[in-house]
Amino acid sequence: MDKAQDREKRSLRGIVPENHPRRDSILVRERLVEAMEEDVVVPQGLIAQGRGECFDYLIGEQTRDFAKKAIRYAALLLVKARNPVISVNGNVAALVPREVVELSKAIPAKLEVNLFYRDEKRERAIAKVLREAGAQEVLGVGENASETIQELFSERRRVSKEGIFSADVVLVALEDGDRTEALTKMGKKVIAIDLNPLSRTSMKATVTITDNIIRAIPALKNEVINVKKMREEEIMEIVQNYDNKDTLREAMKYISRRLDQLSLDL
Numbered sequence: 001m002d003k004a005q006d007r008e009k010r011s012l013r014g015i016v017p018e019n020h021p022r023r024d025s026i027l028v029r030e031r032l033v034e035a036m037e038e039d040v041v042v043p044q045g046l047i048a049q050g051r052g053e054c055f056d057y058l059i060g061e062q063t064r065d066f067a068k069k070a071i072r073y074a075a076l077l078l079v080k081a082r083n084p085v086i087s088v089n090g091n092v093a094a095l096v097p098r099e100v101v102e103l104s105k106a107i108p109a110k111l112e113v114n115l116f117y118r119d120e121k122r123e124r125a126i127a128k129v130l131r132e133a134g135a136q137e138v139l140g141v142g143e144n145a146s147e148t149i150q151e152l153f154s155e156r157r158r159v160s161k162e163g164i165f166s167a168d169v170v171l172v173a174l175e176d177g178d179r180t181e182a183l184t185k186m187g188k189k190v191i192a193i194d195l196n197p198l199s200r201t202s203m204k205a206t207v208t209i210t211d212n213i214i215r216a217i218p219a220l221k222n223e224v225i226n227v228k229k230m231r232e233e234e235i236m237e238i239v240q241n242y243d244n245k246d247t248l249r250e251a252m253k254y255i256s257r258r259l260d261q262l263s264l265d266l
């Protein structure tokens with residue numbers, strides 16, 4: 001059986017009933033498995049998604065107020081940045097390729113492939129996905145990732161000189177705690193999209209968006225468009241009132257209150 005036939009056989013699209021309560025989630029999993037077969041996602045990416053799904057369950061699979069607040073501030077940082085860069089890994093390319101390209105155009109920001117498990121074949125596969133989704137330039141592939149983040153060791157520290165290395169604002173998703181910390185130590189503002197408010201990434205980022213990338217990236221694009229129309233006084237108010245620890249506290253309290261309520265409703 002060739003790869004296409006195998007995929008056809010496994011394809012859940014026609015098998016999962018339209019009214020299956022977990023249909024969307026099952027189809028997202030299927031999309032990641034397909035992306036793994038195309039060398040875009042690594043097996044560890046599937047595990048990361050599983051961890052994310054767990055937290056998505058806890059927040060009720062919706063963009064909550066704490067995430068909306070973070071998205072608004074993140075949009076502002078991206079619009080005001082000198083050199084904003086969106087870091088793209090396998091899961092991002094598999095789940096929101098078109099949306100991430102649209103976001104980069106709305107800001108405008110550069111796109112850079114940046115992988116935890118670096119491998120040129122995968123870098124090229126991800127860059128291809130992004131180009132097919134409309135990206136004109138994709139940084140971080142092969143020799144382009146020639147600069148190093150001093151705090152990190154091994155291949156994980158390679159970044160693009162005109163991209164993440166010289167960026168003042170970097171958007172990351174499903175990122176590792178060490179790398180987030182290294183970027184903030186370099187003086188960069190880091191916007192993290194991470195469903196787990198307890199992860200080291202969530203704690204170390206300048207702005208943490210506790211939401212699923214599938215919802216957060218399109219919401220961020222809409223906010224970028226809104227922020228561009230704002231008056232300076234409105235912008236100052238957002239900047240002065242934002243505190244990432246408060247936002248994380250709100251996310252944690254929300255989960256705790258929600259579980260309390262659900263336990264009463266049983």
Ligand code: ATP
Pocket residue numbers: 047048049050051052053055173174175176177178193194195196198199200201202211212213214
């Ligand atoms: P850290 O090193 O920051 O403590 P970790 O080791 O738990 O984090 P990784 O496995 O390195 O995390 O990265 C995956 C992170 O991305 C997890 O915190 C997970 O909740 C989050 N995540 C997974 N899928 C999604 C998604 N679709 N949208 C948003 N976040 C997600």
Ligand code: MG
Pocket residue numbers: 175176177
């Ligand atoms: Mg980690």
